[in-house]
Amino acid sequence: MSDTLKSRVGRIIAGSVNALLDRLEDQQPEAMMAQSLRELDTLLDDVRHELGKTSANLHLARQQHARLNQQHQTLAEHIEHAIAEGRDDLAQAAIARQIDIEAQLPVMDASLAELHTSEQTLAGYVAALQGKQRELADTLQAYQLSRKQAALPAGAATEPGIAQRLEQVARGFENVYQRQTGLGLPAAQASLHQASQLQSLENLVREQQIAQRLASIKAGKA
Template identity: 45%
Template sequence: MSEKLTSRVGRIISGSFNALLDAVEDAAPEVTMEQAIREVDDAIEDVRSELGKIIAAKHVATKKLADKNAQHEDLSVKIDFALKEKREDLAEAAVAQQLDIEAQVPVLEQTIADSSDSEKELEGYVAALLAKRREMSEELKAFRDAKAASQSGPGGVSPSISADISKATKTFERIMDRQGVSLSQGTTSAKTAAQLQELEQLSQENRIKERLTAIKSRLGE
């Protein structure tokens, strides 16, 4: 993963709710929050795109390694045949080709190993970004609930509701300031955002079920 993308994901994931810059007073809170979530969606898309490239490169290297190993085995058979036919010159040529293959195999194996490490790292980034998105979505929901309650309640906004609105607003605006998220960047389409949200929900439900199953198994239930 490029250093720029790594830094971008790191800033998003490491953002703290307790030690961020003051919110911009004139910003539209709800619009700002929605935009911040779309920016996280963009980051998820970029990481997944990088992950796709890594998986493709790993596939190519794996196939090439298999081809080289098959070629090496085929040459071994031909070497035996050449020697039986008293054609040592042909056997030498085949051995030379085997040595070339053997020089390439470690490089291909290292490429596959590096790709596997990068694949695992990127999958971790996707999981972390999805978790951050859920966190931000919860804050947006809290803001909207508090806003709706303040508009329907008598006598204006209660201190507790005002505190909820302020907390939600500051959370998103401070995240954007601290993490360098730009409102001018492109956003995901509505269809893509909906698909990502559905995938996120399914993934989260599956992780919850797996965790509960593991706990029940440990307790002997």
């Protein structure tokens, strides 16, 4: 991952929508926000492209790592067979290849760790940029709505009551939640309950694993 891409993401994520709105006076706010969204879309595409390359490289590196380990194991079997047949020359050649593989594996381990870290970082960037994208899109939508309301003739709209405003907020929350998750509130509540149960089960399994390992360590020292 290039430093340029990292700095671009950092600049976008660190940027505050409120700071953008503060600079909108005496300018074209709608055009500025739309332009910011286009820039964010471009950056998101670049990060996704980099993530795709990193994931592909990680997959290839894992395959190569597995091949080397398998080859090392196969050579060990060949060495035993060569010794049994009295062919020390063949055993020596196999051992030499094993030594070469053993020199390569630590380098590949480091490369795998680096690629894995880069993949996770880029995936986090994608999620962060998507969050910023939604934030900016909601800001643009709210601005457009405010302009429409400001353009209405005086007296055309009345101030909604508290109950009506609360209903609008609740409906707005449900719409946003359903758009982001594909679930209505009843389904979401059921999903959250199920997730809570699964988390409890996961915690129980983990506690059992800890207890088993502790018992194993104590038994080994007894």
